[in-house]
Amino acid sequence: DTGVSQNPRHKITKRGQNVTFRCDPISEHNRLYWYRQTLGQGPEFLTYFQNEAQLEKSRLLSDRFSAERPKGSFSTLEIQRTEQGDSAMYLCASSLSLPNTEAFFGQGTRLTVV
Amino acid sequence: GESVGLHLPTLSVQEGDNSIINCAYSNSASDYFIWYKQESGKGPQFIIDIRSNMDKRQGQRVTVLLNKTVKHLSLQIAATQPGDSAVYFCAEMDGQNFVFGPGTRLSVLP
Numbered sequence: 001d002t003g004v005s006q007n008p009r010h011k012i013t014k015r016g017q018n019v020t021f022r023c024d025p026i027s028e029h030n031r032l033y034w035y036r037q038t039l040g041q042g043p044e045f046l047t048y049f050q051n052e053a054q055l056e057k058s059r060l061l062s063d064r065f066s067a068e069r070p071k072g073s074f075s076t077l078e079i080q081r082t083e084q085g086d087s088a089m090y091l092c093a094s095s096l097s098l099p100n101t102e103a104f105f106g107q108g109t110r111l112t113v114v
Numbered sequence: 115g116e117s118v119g120l121h122l123p124t125l126s127v128q129e130g131d132n133s134i135i136n137c138a139y140s141n142s143a144s145d146y147f148i149w150y151k152q153e154s155g156k157g158p159q160f161i162i163d164i165r166s167n168m169d170k171r172q173g174q175r176v177t178v179l180l181n182k183t184v185k186h187l188s189l190q191i192a193a194t195q196p197g198d199s200a201v202y203f204c205a206e207m208d209g210q211n212f213v214f215g216p217g218t219r220l221s222v223l224p
Binding site (some may be wrong): 031108 | 145146148150155156157158159160163165203205207209210211212213214215216217
């Protein structure tokens with residue numbers, strides 16, 4: 001499968017715990033995006049990388065959130081001290097860095113904070 | 115900030131009929147738009163895109179229309195099938211990332 005891969009697919013955690021999600025983009029894609037989606041809403045942009053550089057972060061990305069893409073390939077999104085409001089689907093997408101090119105999404109990681 | 119919105123949160127059509135899903139965007143500077151389909155529990159799936167130098171683009175059973183004058187985007191699905199049941203999002207490119215609307219849930223009736 002050469003699509004965007006996200007792990008785990010589901011994560012249940014207790015409030016206050018840290019969680020980390022992983023995204024493996026399509027191999028030749030140098031742009032990688034993280035989005036968050038809550039029930040009944042469209043995906044909301046969190047951050048994006050061009051190779052290993054994190055070029056843009058949304059206001060939604062609080063200090064408890066950190067994303068890395070150390071070698072310009074896979075990326076991780078960590079949430080520290082999780083809160084119930086963090087419960088959502090976390091989506092990763094990747095694209096080529098050509099202008100006006102489509103982004104391909106993974107299946108997402110559904111986080112439930114109890 | 116700029117945003118993309120959708121009219122009609124739900125749409126029901128008879129199997130075999132054509133579907134039209136609409137989207138209004140607010141950033142007149144946007145020059146690239148995508149329609150995504152999202153099935154329950156899955157990530158958004160690319161359907162079709164259009165650049166602002168075009169007003170129409172056709173794919174397999176789908177057509178996207180862009181009216182820059184009124185900042186309106188639509189997705190037409192021909193001969194709608196049960197497998198088309200999903201939530202459809204339009205997204206516009208805002209700088210280097212995509213801004214999504216809230217989506218329209220399409221239900222196909224037998």
